[in-house]
Amino acid sequence: MPNQRRQRKIQSPPPMDGFKPYGVRMKNMEKVILLFEEYEAIRLIDHEDLNQEEAAARMDVSRPTFTRIYKKARQTVAKALVEGKALLIEGGTYISENYWVRCGKCSKLTTAPDPVQNCPHCHSDKMKNIHQPE
Known part of the structure; x- marks a missing residue:
């Protein structure tokens, strides 16, 4: 039986709800979802310049779990950029x-x-x- 999923600590939400390609109406766009904990992983690694061990400790998850969250976050952002989709930031398993x-x-x-x-x-x-x- 798998372990129960731990809540991931999030310091604060993103200042925006998402992003979309310039010049395209939102109602005409496909959307991808970036979870709050995925946003937090990108913020900690790429914005605060922490290493994965430090970032995992801040989110109160193991380093392997953090690595999975961060990898999925990068894939989601890449999909939005490469395929021209809107990126919405919402949901997930988190606490604040x-x-x-x-x-x-x-x-x-x-x-x-x-x-x-x-x-x-x-x-x-x-x-x-x-x-x-x-």
């Missing part, structure tokens, strides 16, 4: 210590240790919950 909310008016992302009722940028009350800690 903060609440993640996006404003429905200005689209800004906010992370906070406590629930947020109003946007700190435009003061709107149209907040969409993306993640809440368990």
Whole structure:
């Protein structure tokens, strides 16, 4: 029987929901999904310049598990770039210590240790919950 999948620690969500090729309407595009933990793997390795051992420790997973997450993330990004598909960042098996909310008016992302009722940028009350800690 396989081990139960561990929740992967994510520091914060990406500042955007995804990317799409320039000049093509989103409704006409095929989409690929990059999971939050895959985004986090790319962020830790390629943006923060950590090695895989350090990145695995930050996400609270084994190094082999981290390697699989990172490999799948690279393949997903490559597919979007090479095949001209939209890249949506969502879902996965993850935990975070903060609440993640996006404003429905200005689209800004906010992370906070406590629930947020109003946007700190435009003061709107149209907040969409993306993640809440368990």
